[in-house]
Amino acid sequence: MAEAHQAVAFQFTITPEGIDLQLSHEALRQVYVSGLRSWKKRFIRLKNSVITGVYPASPSSWLFVVIAILATMYTRSDPSMGLIAKIQEHLPVSQSLSAQCQTMVSAVLFSTLLWLSLIFTMRLCLKQLLSYHRWMFEQHGKISNTTKVWVALVRIFSGRQPLLYSYQGSLPNLPVPAVKDTIKRYLESVRPLMSVSEFERMSKLAVQFESSLGNRLQWYLKLKALWAANYVSDWWEEYIYLRGRSPIMVNSNYYGMDFLYVTPTPIQAARAGNTIHAFLLYRRKLNREELKPSRVPGTVIPLCAAQCERMFNTTRIPGEETDTVQHWQDSEYVAVYHRGRYFRLWIYKSGRMLSPREIELQIQKILDDPSPPLPGEDKLGALTAGDRVPWAQVRKQFFSTGVNKRSLDCIEKAAFFLTLDDDEQGMMGDDPAGSLDRYAKSLLHGKCYDRWFDKSFSVVVYKNGKNGLNAEHSWADAPVVAHLWEFVLATDSFQLGYNDEGHCKGDVDPMLPQPQRLSWDIAPGCEEKVNQSLAVAQALADDVDFHVFSFRDFGKGKIKKCRISPDAFIQLALQLAYYRDRGLFCLTYEASMTRLFREGRTETVRSCSNESCAFVKALESGEDEDLCRRLFRLSADKHQNLYRMAMTGAGIDRHLFCLYVVSKYLGVESPFLKEVLSEPWRLSTSQTPVQQVELFDLVNHPEYISCGGGFGPVADDGYGVSYIIVGENMINFHISCKYSCPQTDSHKYGAQIRQALMDLLALASPDQRQPARMEKAQAKKDL
Known part of the structure; x- marks a missing residue:
């Protein structure tokens, strides 16, 4: 009950003396910090949109153009060839401004139009340059003079320090072959x-x-x-992904493995702590567009980054005829599965990201939680592993209102999904080849109910510290997820690291909120549908060699x-x-x-x-x-x-x-x-x-x-x-x-x-x- 009171920003009661108003300063502070973080992200998005929108120029180049035009006018020459005077004649506020101000405003407007024209021209030139593909068909080590000139021009028109999405407006459209x-x-x-x-x-x-x-x-x-x-x-x-009515497990989803020979720590909670924190660092770079644009290896040629937009906070929603991909702008928590129970794990406090050590302690609380699954809760994930039509019908019938809807929304709106698996996997023991086969099958389908296959990706951390992920295919292709996974593995081992005992590093706030257990009210009819989906998924998984x-x-x-x-x-x-x-x-x-x-x-x-x-x-x-x-x-x-x-x-x-x-x-x-x-x-x-x-x-x-x-x-x-x-x-x-x-x-x-x-x-x-x-x-x- 005390936790419920802390969650309320204010409460009041009516007494004979009047209204008794009680404010929870901590709750109000959390509301303020959360709103501040949201506005900061909006500002960053707006700033990046401006920078990307004027690329390959920069916003500061506008000032350079304005100063250049004004300086030219100061020498009593007209670089606009009469256009500034024309603009001055049609200024809607010309009567309230002095002649000098009218000239200044007209010059700024002309400079802005000239600047936008230059941006359009540069972008068009870059788009035409990126449409040239003959370089790819030349023999290795034998570059033609045409290609050398082309590379130089691409470098010139690409500008400096592009953001992740800077090239999007300059990429050519896919041609239609004859x-x-x-x-x-x-x-x-x-x-x-x-x-x-x-x-x-x-x-x-x-x-x-x-x-x-x-x-x-x-x-x-x-x-x-x-x-x-x-x-x-x-x-x-x-038509290839979302309209498919068969299970996406095995048939569509794919997986990524951990290091082959190394497990950075054998402590499950610690590995989960560093892994989650590394994912969040990548998401922050993604939101700020601090990731370098992907390029063709060994060249300056950019690749489209559109698939990156739906990497986090994304879920595939089932439908009777076709599924949809739902993406949310932000999420401050991760959905966690352990021993048939679902949890909400908050990953921010007071506007800051939790440290790896703090996440480890939160994960350990989930691992130590002795509570059993609620009736029908443990195998709910099988709905995402079976056929799509039954899952869409069950979702509409049993998960559209009440506590089930709130808990399902929590999973679907999470940054990503995490499974704390009780098995041990990896290349180990006297049968390294067989253990790798079992490791692959575990990541591909698991027990058919301990992954949420609809999430953009689900992370799996095993009991012995090994990890991996399972990714849904409709929103992006494997190289995009592989780029994310490479960053996570490298950051986990080489940047974050572990102490001598194998635990995560970082300070700990003793006032962290507890991981929140999700509640469900599973009707017998719903449980029957879950079991039917599980049977379909299990037959599919057992058939995979x-x-x-x-x-x-x-x-x-x-x-x-x-x-x-x-x-x-x-x-x-x-x-x-x-x-x-x-x-x-x-x-x-x-x-x-x-x-x-x-x-x-x-x-x-x-x-x-x-x-x-x-x-x-x-x-x-x-x-x-x-x-x-x-x-x-x-x-x-x-x-x-x-x-x-x-x-x-x-x-x-x-x-x-x-x-x-x-x-x-x-x-x-x-x-x-x-x-x-x-x-x-x-x-x-x-x-x-x-x-x-x-x-x-x-x-x-x-x-x-x-x-x-x-x-x-x-x-x-x-x-x-x-x-x-x-x-x-x-x-x-x-x-x-x-x-x-x-x-x-x-x-x-x-x-x-x-x-x-x-x-x-x-x-x-x-x-x-x-x-x-x-x-x-x-x-x-x-x-």
Whole structure:
């Protein structure tokens, strides 16, 4: 009751002597501090909006232009060529001002208009410069003079110290490829996957589509491209993610792992304290736009930052037909799950962020809380793991009023979600490989009810201090979350650190409010629906076969010495391994970004090409090594070209997808588009890039290696493969498939990948085979 009284700013009672008014000064102070913090954030947003709005100029440049114009007028010359006089004639307050004041005001107005015109011109020039992509297709180390001049101009027009969103107004729009070009590239991509008769039939459908319906649909896309910032992204988010009615757990969400070899502290509460504080530091940098704009590695070319806006305080809200992504401007707490109970953990007090040590003590209070879950509370999270329609119906029926609505709002409006897991995970014990597999499955789906899969991301901290995260996919793609996760891992270990006992550092305020336990009133009908969702999710989770392994025989260092792109090398190894595993080729998906364009997300690189298939067949049939080596390099060059085309807006699949959406809106059927969009991706791959190399000193601290992250299989009879190239000598792989498919086995495919990597290195670098030949020769002599 005392806590309830402290929460009330004032209370009054009516007595015979009059009204007795009692003020709670602490509560009023908290109201004042909270409001002050909110206004500070508004001011920062306004200031950043101004700075970003005038970029690539700066607000101070306005004063320079004004002074320059006034100085020129002082020399009795008219830089405006009569425009200042025209403005002076039409000033609405000219009668109340002296002639000198009228001239001064007119000059300032002209200077402002000139300044805005210069900004518009600079932004237009920068946009045109960023539309140039020929630099990407030039050979490594052979830069043309045109590209050198272009780089210099980009530097000039980029201004100084850009904020996170400074380039947004200067990024070019994603171009709409010609229907003819897209169909030509599509037919080329499926040629090695079809028989002669199948390819002829598909070619006829494609020609028929191009000559009839294609141009009509293309007209609508071009109209949208003129109007919208990106003709793909909104439809991609809605139709690929938000309109999906199957579970997002496993099917859509993905995960990120902790360090492979290091656990900074074995104390669960301490690891949670530093992790939460690091997330909050990132959020503060994000809100203040203090993060450096992401760029293409090794260049000055900026990438779109639009996906960062919904990183925190964001939740996917279920709907019966389509979900929505709800974002709130701010949140001062984190939602926490532990042993079937939900808590609100305040992360600010008196306008300041809690220190890591304070957060650790608050987490420890949750861990020490002996209270049992309320009836029906412990498995509520399963609603977010099951099918979307039942969850939308349950939310509307049981969580729209009363205590359930308040508690659900608390979770959905939280900065993010945190699970304090009672299990121990990581690479440990006598079975390091098996423990990594279990670690991956735990992060991907957990117990199916101990994560809130609708949150933009959920952090998991295990009993032994290991951590990880699970991210919802609709609001952003993996590189955006990976950038956040890299910062958190580096800040946790190298900036915040721990004391000798493994506890967090920082001062402690003894008057911190207790973590607030959330209340629920779960009806029997609601509990039944929870159990149904849990059954669906559990069946899906049990079917996932996962294998995580580190390939340490070599890394990008040796691959680069062969003068081959590491990504192309790995993709060809995946093709070779799949052919050896299944005896055939399949449609292969490799994710590529289109963030060179405004609001860009991803495009598909169809890694299985005519060149890659020819190479694999030649290698497997025992053809001459020189021929195989030449085909290998041709296929690697082809892959690089496909990747670059996807990045620069000349991909296939997003264009075809949008044409299909337009056909549905118009109510017309296209046999060609229907067949294209129904083709299964039996091999879905993605590279997790290391974006902030400067945060990790792998030379002096080689043990601080990230294990990367992964995702579930896209097709029921296919594989999902994620990989991260760490340093010069390691590649980590995450392989998923389904137990229910007898043709797939994650461990078997992993073994094939290992062997394929070794075989490709031996082929690309003949020196690698010399030791093996010498060993064989010596063995013969010994015999």
